[in-house]
Amino acid sequence: MEHLFGKSAYEGVVIGSVxxxxxxxxxxxxxxxxxxxxxxxxxxxxxxxxxAISSLEGLKTGxxxxxxxxxxxxxxxxxxxxxxxxxxxxxxxxxxxxxxxADKAVKDVTEKYLGLFKKIDSxxxxxxxxxxxxxxxRLLDILRxxxxxxxxxxxxxxxxxxxxxxxxxxxYKEKIALKGIVMEYGGETSHxxxxxxxxxxxxxxxxxxxxxxxxxxxIILDTxxxxxxxxxxxxxxxxxxxxxxxxxxxxxIRKINECAxxxxxxxxxxxxxxxxxxxxxxRHSDDDVDKSTVEGVGxxxxxxxxxxxxxxxxxxxxxxxxxxxxxDFSRDQSIxxxxxxxxxxxxxxxxxxxxxxxxxxxxxxxxxxxxxEDIFKIQLRAILRLSNEKNxxxxxxxxxxxxxVDRANSILDEVKDxxxxxxxxxxxxxxxxxxxxxxxxxxxxxxxxQKIDFFSIGSNDLTQYILAADRLSETxxxxxxxxxxxxxxxxxxxxxxxxKYGKKVSVCGEMAGDPxxxxxxxxIGIKDLxxxxxxxxxxxxxxxxxxxxxxxxxxxELLKCGNPVKVKNLLKxxxxxxx
Ligand code: PEP
Ligand code: MG
Numbered sequence: 001m002e003h004l005f006g007k008s009a010y011e012g013v014v015i016g017s018v019x020x021x022x023x024x025x026x027x028x029x030x031x032x033x034x035x036x037x038x039x040x041x042x043x044x045x046x047x048x049x050x051x052a053i054s055s056l057e058g059l060k061t062g063x064x065x066x067x068x069x070x071x072x073x074x075x076x077x078x079x080x081x082x083x084x085x086x087x088x089x090x091x092x093x094x095x096x097x098x099x100x101x102a103d104k105a106v107k108d109v110t111e112k113y114l115g116l117f118k119k120i121d122s123x124x125x126x127x128x129x130x131x132x133x134x135x136x137x138r139l140l141d142i143l144r145x146x147x148x149x150x151x152x153x154x155x156x157x158x159x160x161x162x163x164x165x166x167x168x169x170x171x172y173k174e175k176i177a178l179k180g181i182v183m184e185y186g187g188e189t190s191h192x193x194x195x196x197x198x199x200x201x202x203x204x205x206x207x208x209x210x211x212x213x214x215x216x217x218x219i220i221l222d223t224x225x226x227x228x229x230x231x232x233x234x235x236x237x238x239x240x241x242x243x244x245x246x247x248x249x250x251x252x253i254r255k256i257n258e259c260a261x262x263x264x265x266x267x268x269x270x271x272x273x274x275x276x277x278x279x280x281x282x283r284h285s286d287d288d289v290d291k292s293t294v295e296g297v298g299x300x301x302x303x304x305x306x307x308x309x310x311x312x313x314x315x316x317x318x319x320x321x322x323x324x325x326x327x328d329f330s331r332d333q334s335i336x337x338x339x340x341x342x343x344x345x346x347x348x349x350x351x352x353x354x355x356x357x358x359x360x361x362x363x364x365x366x367x368x369x370x371x372x373e374d375i376f377k378i379q380l381r382a383i384l385r386l387s388n389e390k391n392x393x394x395x396x397x398x399x400x401x402x403x404x405v406d407r408a409n410s411i412l413d414e415v416k417d418x419x420x421x422x423x424x425x426x427x428x429x430x431x432x433x434x435x436x437x438x439x440x441x442x443x444x445x446x447x448x449x450q451k452i453d454f455f456s457i458g459s460n461d462l463t464q465y466i467l468a469a470d471r472l473s474e475t476x477x478x479x480x481x482x483x484x485x486x487x488x489x490x491x492x493x494x495x496x497x498x499x500k501y502g503k504k505v506s507v508c509g510e511m512a513g514d515p516x517x518x519x520x521x522x523x524i525g526i527k528d529l530x531x532x533x534x535x536x537x538x539x540x541x542x543x544x545x546x547x548x549x550x551x552x553x554x555x556x557e558l559l560k561c562g563n564p565v566k567v568k569n570l571l572k573x574x575x576x577x578x579x
Contacts, residue, residue, distance in 0.1 A: 003232075180223075295334055434452050491524055
């Protein structure tokens with residue numbers, strides 16, 4: 001039995017078999033696999049055989065009646081080959097003995113057969129040669145297509161160095177029931193972690209040297225807050241213990257879900273405003289929160305729309321997508337649309353960014369929009385047009401300097417003028433706010449407060465820039481901690497500046513969906529929180545179980561803490577959500 005520790009992106013307890021995806025293999029050795037991949041390669045082969053058989057059977061059924069039966073015999077011959085135990089066994093043995101991927105094994109074993117057939121001078125064997133070529137090509141197509149390969153993940157826990165957000169979206173779209181993810185890559189606030197949470201996939205991140213361990217048989221994945229780890233080769237006792245923990249979790253989730261559509265009011269009657277963070281029009285969870293029970297959308301991450309597109313989306317396309325995403329929200333609900341926040345870990349397949357040594361300190365967010373004003377203007381036009389239909393607010397990402405607000409607003413004014421000239425209606429009083437992600441905004445909070453309508457604290461980036469610790473890092477992952485008192489003090493400075501000038505302030509980073517962090521934010525006086533939909537029931541359950549006045553008293557103690565451990569210990573005591 002071996003325990004490997006990491007950080008949780010989404011809580012859960014899962015017991016099951018793994019699929020190990022060793023995507024660190026160098027290109028030249030791409031056909032080679034480690035011993036622990038033998039089983040998954042064999043399973044891949046099984047899946048490919050099954051898939052080839054069912055597609056041929058489908059073809060046969062579809063053609064029956066249209067084509068004479070004897071002409072369909074060719075399909076039967078191929079089906080026989082796909083079920084031929086000798087051919088299949090040969091491929092399996094090849095995988096095992098030579099440690100090769102399934103597709104390489106199919107290719108090499110087929111070539112061996114073709115070589116043998118060639119030596120026999122008979123028309124029957126010429127036909128056999130063509131059949132086996134055809135069948136093996138069909139198998140290779142399946143094995144080499146990502147989509148089909150995803151099927152292997154059904155019901156499995158994926159063990160990988162890293163997985164990209166778009167791949168996770170694809171897996172979701174294909175309705176693959178991925179039970180969990182264990183990855184080497186760190187970063188609980190990375191975009192893949194945010195997505196895993198939205199898709200409710202228990203995910204453990206930042207596991208060191210992931211491929212140095214024996215991933216055989218069933219494993220236990222525990223991504224609950226008290227003990228985020230994975231257990232390899234668990235014994236019976238451990239399996240029993242975790243089965244009980246799973247049942248307890250399920251009971252707790254049921255209780256929490258009962259709060260999904262209830263108001264977010266503390267025991268002593270203080271109303272907290274909850275909003276959703278959304279990225280695209282896909283529905284990510286099955287027990288969706290009723291949209292009328294939240295205040296609106298606190299963060300629409302528009303970059304996901306750009307990332308899923310194959311070119312910069314036109315004004316009309318954006319308008320269409322925004323309408324689609326927001327169709328369940330009423331005209332009264334507040335909708336904050338963040339302008340394109342691209343760069344660093346968010347890239348576009350159709351646009352080559354400058355290569356930079358430190359992309360996180362480079363051309364990101366609003367900086368990209370200034371460099372690409374045409375693209376910015378198209379987005380502003382679409383957002384303004386939508387403001388005629390919904391209660392839309394505009395938010396600029398990665399603001400660093402005061403004059404950036406002026407510059408963005410003057411481009412916005414130009415776009416407004418254009419629309420006026422074209423007689424296109426929009427909300428003349430549209431509110432404009434900024435993300436607080438860069439420490440310079442904290443240090444100049446009062447000046448910024450006078451220029452904007454609202455602040456939205458992007459605690460994910462604010463943490464990384466205050467602490468100079470990469471939010472994706474495996475090496476300094478422990479330093480990246482939003483509970484660092486420096487981050488809390490930064491949030492307090494923004495809150496005070498906002499209060500002084502009568503401006504609104506919310507938090508839309510991952511802190512807003514984390515129960516302990518919510519206790520801290522409430523104590524600082526933040527009453528507007530925006531989070532992924534899957535966090536809403538839990539945060540509502542928390543809010544409904546606390547006394548606001550008690551938290552206010554906590555503020556001074558919290559802000560006096562010298563390190564994140566002290567902060568977390570203090571907060572833990574206050575978490576009274578359902579257990
Ligand atoms: C943040 O930085 O906290 C934030 C909400 O923006 P993103 O996670 O998209 O960078
Ligand atoms: Mg950010």
